[in-house]
Amino acid sequence: MVCSFCLLTFNFGNSAIVAIPQSCPHSRLRFKLLRMKRTLAIMIALFFCLSAGFAQDWAKQKLDKSPRHGEWVSIKHDNRTVQAFVVYPEIKAKAPVVIVIHEIFGLTDWARSVADQLAANGYIAIAPDLLSGMGPKGGGSSDFAGSDVGKAIQALPPDQITADLNAVADYAKKIPAGNGKIAVSGFCWGGTQSFRFATNRKDLSAAFVFYGQGPDNVSAITAPVYGFYAGNDARIGATIPTTTEAMKAAGKKYDPVTYEGAGHGFMRAGEDPAADEAAKATGDDEKTKKARDMAIANKKAHDEGWARWLQLLKSM
Numbered sequence: 256m257v258c259s260f261c262l263l264t265f266n267f268g269n270s271a272i273v274a275i276p277q278s279c280p281h282s283r284l285r286f287k288l289l290r291m292k293r294t295l296a297i298m299i300a301l302f303f304c305l306s307a308g309f310a311q312d313w314a315k316q317k318l319d320k321s322p323r324h325g326e327w328v329s330i331k332h333d334n335r336t337v338q339a340f341v342v343y344p345e346i347k348a349k350a351p352v353v354i355v356i357h358e359i360f361g362l363t364d365w366a367r368s369v370a371d372q373l374a375a376n377g378y379i380a381i382a383p384d385l386l387s388g389m390g391p392k393g394g395g396s397s398d399f400a401g402s403d404v405g406k407a408i409q410a411l412p413p414d415q416i417t418a419d420l421n422a423v424a425d426y427a428k429k430i431p432a433g434n435g436k437i438a439v440s441g442f443c444w445g446g447t448q449s450f451r452f453a454t455n456r457k458d459l460s461a462a463f464v465f466y467g468q469g470p471d472n473v474s475a476i477t478a479p480v481y482g483f484y485a486g487n488d489a490r491i492g493a494t495i496p497t498t499t500e501a502m503k504a505a506g507k508k509y510d511p512v513t514y515e516g517a518g519h520g521f522m523r524a525g526e527d528p529a530a531d532e533a534a535k536a537t538g539d540d541e542k543t544k545k546a547r548d549m550a551i552a553n554k555k556a557h558d559e560g561w562a563r564w565l566q567l568l569k570s571m
Contacts, residue, residue: 313528314364323374325367330383332422335415338395339383339423340367341430342374349434351460351571352427354420355382356441356448358520361396361404362386365523366442376565379433383423385416385448408444413451420452428458436460438478438571440564441467442522453478460571463564466491466519469498473505481567482511483560487549488519514559516552524550525557 318325325342340362344350353373357366362384370380386407390398399407420439427437438461441449446467453462454470459478466484468491480502484492495511502509514521524530533550536543 311364314368317368318364318371321371321375323371325371325374328381328426330422330426332418332425335388335419335422337383337385337419337422338387339381339426340370341379341381342367342370343379343432344374344377346377349432350377350379351436351438351568352379352381352430352433353568354423354427354437354439355380356420356439356445356452357382357385357396358442358523359405359408359444361399361408363396366445369442369522372561376568378568379427379430381423381427383419385411385419387419416448417452417455420448421456424456424458436571438463438568441465443467443520450480453480461567463567465522465560468494469501469509473498473501473507476502476505476507479508479510481564482509483522483563484511484513485517485519485521485556486513486515486552487517491519512563514552514556516548517556518549518553521553521556522560525553525555525560530554 321342323342323345325340328339328341330337330339353370355366355370355373357363362382366382370382373380384395386399386404387395389395389407389411392398396404424437424439427433428435437459439449439452439456439459440463441447441452442465444467446464448467449462450464450467451470453459454473454475457477462476462478462480464480464482466488469480482495482498484495486492492513495513499509499511518524530550530553533546534554536547538544
């Protein structure tokens with residue numbers, strides 16, 4: 256027969272902890288279940304965190320509806336072949352080319368939709384898959400399951416990343432519809448790589464860094480660097496003063512802007528339909544208020560970030 260203590264706390268949805276006599280035959284099972292609950296809660300939290308990056312059906316729908324010409328190209332260099340998604344604007348004149356470096360989630364539909372949005376505004380955009388050939392089946396980002404893509408991104412050799420980006424930039428310079436100007440942009444992990452690539456490429460017209468860290472040595476940078484940062488992103492925000500000082504000391508142009516209230520990844524989160532629902536939530540509890548405020552701030556930062564980016568591209 257189950258004792259009264261176990262009856263009180265066996266409910267899986269109840270996280271209360273009460274004293275259970277050591278003599279109770281169910282005490283070990285009770286604590287085992289509590290440990291299982293905590294483990295499950297952590298796994299669920301990680302799942303929903305990662306799903307923000309991987310679950311992007313809405314981005315794919317935008318791409319499917321795009322009237323612009325997008326195509327996959329294979330860019331070969333040394334012993335590697337980099338797959339890249341290129342989108343062309345529907346304009347008569349030749350246009351600058353913007354390289355789009357993906358987040359730590361790999362080349363997702365959202366990253367490709369950024370390229371499409373740039374094309375909608377008159378620019379040729381090329382988004383390389385820096386995991387090309389690195390997948391379990393010899394493919395790229397789409398070959399990885401769940402969080403494995405992030406681990407693979409973090410394991411990429413810096414020299415390989417630089418070589419891949421240089422090959423992409425060389426390809427961009429030779430696109431017949433291009434006007435010879437190239438710029439680099441990146442988000443999250445890609446933002447850090449965008450800043451780093453500016454130290455390795457002399458013919459960039461500009462580097463756009465979305466919530467990415469600056470490199471330790473900035474002396475080789477020749478292009479102006481424009482930063483887009485989130486106010487609620489202490490990990491990256493804490494690096495801005497040091498980067499600002501380093502760029503100033505080296506005589507380099509660095510213009511960082513912080514969007515207050517926004518969180519890391521606001522350029523993606525700010526257009527996620529789920530954020531629209533959160534922004535419309537009317538609950539008064541703390542969790543709902545926090546989610547609503549973040550959704551509103553991310554949307555504002557997204558819109559202002561795009562407006563600033565396009566204005567800077569025009570002046571390039």
